[in-house]
Amino acid sequence: TGGVASGPVSFMKIFNTATEQVKQGGTRRGANMAILRIDHPDIMEFIHCKKNNRELNNFNISVAVTDAFMEAVKKDTNYDLIDPRDGKKVGELNARDVYTALVRQAWENGDPGIVFIDRVNNDNPTPELGQIESTNPCGEQPLLPMEACNLGSINLSKFVMENGGGPVIDWEGLKETVWYAVRFLDDTIDVSKYPLSEIDEMVKGNRKIGLGVMGFADMLYQLRIPYNSDTALEMAEQVMAFIQRESHEASKKLAEERGPFKNFEKSIFKDQEGCVYRNATVTTIAPTGTLSIIAGCSSGIEPLFALSFVRNVMDNDKLLEVNPHFEKVAKERGFYSKELMDIIARKGTIQSIEEIPEDVRKVFVTAHDISPEWHVRMQAAFQKHTDNAVSKTVNLPRDATVEDVLKVYDLAYELGCKGVTIYRDGSKKNQVLSFADRSEKESGFMTAVKERPETLEGFTTKMVTGYGNLYVTVTEYEGRPFEVFATIGKSGRSTTAKTEAIGRLVSLALRSGVNVEEIVDQLKGIGGEHPVFQKDGLVLSIPDAIARVLERRYLKDKKSNKRGKREYSLLGETCPECGQTISFEEGCMTCHFCGFTKCS
Template sequence: MSKRTIPAGLPEPIINENAKIVLSRRYQRKDTKGATAETPKELFWRVASSIAKEEDKYTKSSFKSGKLAREFYDLMTSYRFLPNSPTLMNAGTDIGQLAACFVLPIEDDIEGIFDAVKHAAMIHKSGGGTGFSFSRLRAKDSVVGSTGGVASGPLSFLKIFNCATEQIKQGGTRRGANMGILRVDHPDIMDFIKAKERDGELNNFNLSIGLTETFMKAVEKSEDYDLIAPNTGKKVSSLNARDVFNILVQKAWESGDPGIVFLDRINRDNPTPKLGEMESTNPCGEQPLLPYEACNLGSINLGTCFAKGKNGHDSEVDWAELKRIIHLAVRFLDNVIDASQYPLPQITETVEKNRKIGLGVMGWADLLYQLKIPYNSQTAVDMGERLMKFIQDEARSASKTLAAERGHFPTYPESIFGETNLGPYRNATTTTIAPTGTLSIIAGCSSGVEPLFALSFVRNVMDNDKLMETNPYFESALKDAGAYSENLMEKIANVGSIKKMEHLPEALRTIFVTSMDIEPIWHLKMQAAFQKHTDNAVSKTVNLPSNATKENIWDIYWKAYEYGCKGVTVYRDGSKTSQVLCTGESDKKIKEEESVVQNRPDVIYGFTQKISTGLGMLFLTVNEMDGKPFEVFATIGKSGGSITAKAEAIGRLVSLALRSGVEVREIVEQLKGIGGENPKFMKKHLVKSIPDAIAHVFESRYLSGEHVNVQVPSLNKELCPDCGQPLVFEEGCHICKSCAYTKCGG
């Protein structure tokens, strides 16, 4: 790639420290030795000039490409707007693939399945993410007519896709991410719902269940619904809808997976229904697409659209500036469609037919801070709905302008717009609220329409130096209130929130709320408010405290359906073994020194308890010292070598934990409730697995029969594999706020 000539007088972009790291690692071009080969200024000019160059194709355009390139450069370097990551990475390069979101079909035959695997690999290599519906695949144990054999079912092929992604991600610029969706009326639905019960399974996939209105009505009435074989269209069995919904809620409570999408609602907003149904979304769920369709996304930083009134009064959104940004951004995104080189001819054809773009937002929490509006208030919800309506209206207006200059999207006459005489538009869709984890780090703003995850936190930098990161609007408000001090900032960084700091002014504690300060219903109301005026969908996580109940999640799922959302993702704090809290309080819980392992004496006494399990009779020997358990031997009769080996391994690890000083309660919390393939009732107790049996014995003997609630300790944080910093879960992905590593899936 030859460097583009940078015009004289082009200003240097102002870049925050986090953004420097992110741009250097993930966006700036590298030479053959892996060294950075362009500056941030060159990066932004590369993108601006290559996208503006497409303007020369249109003689009726009101812009010249040279002037437009400068407009695009200023738009990006002022962080008022940024395109999706593939555009920043690849615009003006030989790769040339600029879209983020793709959906690929999976046909019910071996050729179709492995074509999809190949096509996904090509997309991941270019920096895109893929979504799939596995609903067309026949159920496991179905007869395969061509061979006389039996089908292995969607879940077996899902594992093949996951494995392929695992290999491709190692050589690409971005980690491959996928969405896997199965209709709720597929015969294998129960296996799919439980597919990620074991931590680490299908780690390159987000999973969602495609719910239908027929199913939701059956849930409401606690009625049975039909399971339909996709290869015959015939009913094969039925399930109670409420029982299935309960299991969905249970799994969401346990780990956040799978999510749910409302297929009928998605297709009700399909602008081109004559071209087919939407079966799947992109990896984070905000972009429903037809098979072989792609969409390029971009986000406006709402934090830059604040108009401060005189003396700080009558502050408002800068609607004129927002309008200017919207119209430039829509032109930018439409040009991206022309500039992009798609990896498959089928994708190129479908994209050019519909020309979908997805203009979204970031910095919403920052704008609310400036407006002094609490996120968890009806005022904020109303403002969100008003603002998104403005963005959608102006985006469609900009699309009309482009249609007058360039022509409408080719399928416009047969689209819902053509049939109702709306438009004509250049683009079949114009708005999407996408995740902005990486973009928001570059722009130095809050992510998407999420609340801030912490007001202040400590970030480890090179040589173990620590850098305090504080939201600038919060820091300014503290100083205005005369409450700022270094000592206070350290205390806030320790917990991330000021909710319980009653010595601070109430107005501050009301306005500057964080994600975990907010009751779940406000997360959902905000998502619904933005969804009302978004063509596609909204990426948003409903955050829940660790003590949230399954009833809380049931309520969220049901209200998401009632409120008109197209899907919903929940995350209960601590629900995964990899806790992602990113403040100092959890770090204190990590022991600074390893415990000393006690030596075993020559003679030791204990007891052996017999427990009936679904895998055979378990003989659990527990030896004690000073009345406390010291070591465990677990042997199981009449089982294969693998089961015997696992029982022995569990016993050895529990023994090591006991001799290292780990408390019985902690062991019970870790082992209790672990499920197995053959649970079995023993008297009044359900023995779910060998580890669950050990937990039952320990709980009964050493905790005086006390019932231990299963909680995942908050010290189990998942760390970024690139820089070692804790990950934050928002917008459906684990995100590193230090280096912008993202993991959408597992």
């Protein structure tokens, strides 16, 4: 018709809506991955397409960055924008400006990630079938069109044994499991049913499998090796090199029994001696959020998200869960107590608890105890011995800067990673919080709605509004507002009901750990039909009056937003299914309490 296409982002919104309607297994949404080349004319729109945290929530997005672009960034020069239809140049941008925009947006809310696409294609086993343009939703499995994932993970924590001189790795047991796993994954290809004949043909033509690991952090705990150490990096390379070698030997053995993959003659292996494989690729480090919960081990190659936490079970019973390796050491060393485990569950780390021996604190580190550099170096260590890619999240503290994110991206490229995903704590502003704040004064507040103690102290303030006298009662817990009860004078049932509803919702937010400043910014400035003057100025409405009470009591020394916020902005993250603390790891949002994951 001569019309102009509206661009990739507009079609992403259509797919996002469709995904929202099609639930996986009747309960969970699906997940999409959108990757756009850095030289696409719409790259700037794509980089900022998830700036509003309420849009494209069923998509992970990454930018496919080329080596030429990274070189242009280094030299601070322009690079070409290419029309994907005809391959012609249609414009140019300054590489460093685009890279800075990408990094800043990732700092704001974790999206987009980066895929080093040339590095991915350098390891493409079947280039005659086409170039790889995208990956699965968590980024660890580069795929050609119509290919599918076939992934499995070995629990490394099961392969540590005592030999009299201390804990060591059971290499023979690990080898046996690797060989069984490769055979199992290859069998899975033949028994699986695929929705399209084209998918069936491509999957069986290349027979890609991805054998990976989980429980790596638990293995390090057992070996008494700190995650953030050179020894841990050496162990990562040693273990993954062993798995890589044995899995390829197992695939060669299968090729002798069953024949190589159908597209072998179109692969990079056809002219290589001793490289007749059953599978085009064999190893992948995939997310194991749900698998690791079932197996009772740490996720993938990620550090543990917490050593101790409280899990809600049926009938609202609370079950304290402690990492078994930490619990064993705590009991052996004589510092275990339920009270201490409760403290650790609130803090999320043991690094500041001096009653725990220093050598134990050094070994039992968790995700946010580890600097971003160690996250990247660990990913690179596993990538050296992995056919496909590694799913890993680089966790950053809330106060990390844009410059910190830039260092992560640069280091990932320098060390040979195929991509990188970062998550800055608390940067997903449209969701409720994980730990309300990791400062000492707020360590008692968790993500989930806090139960009300039997007795609380508080205060009541009278405010004159255009609807009558408003009585605002605020109860406090540990010096912070915990609940708000609002009642209005003779104003009719509708106004009374709305006032009560506002109080209940504010209470829910406070009990969920939302900062009082955020609540004040949301309520202050909301206009009503009957504003009235008071000695402190104009009271616009009932919510505005409640905000003034909270502000006067708790924000005396802080400047709040005078106009009130217009967009919803809460701290941190909770699971949308169970309301518990959610963590970002392996390139994905994962709940260790109920098994929810955003990517599968």
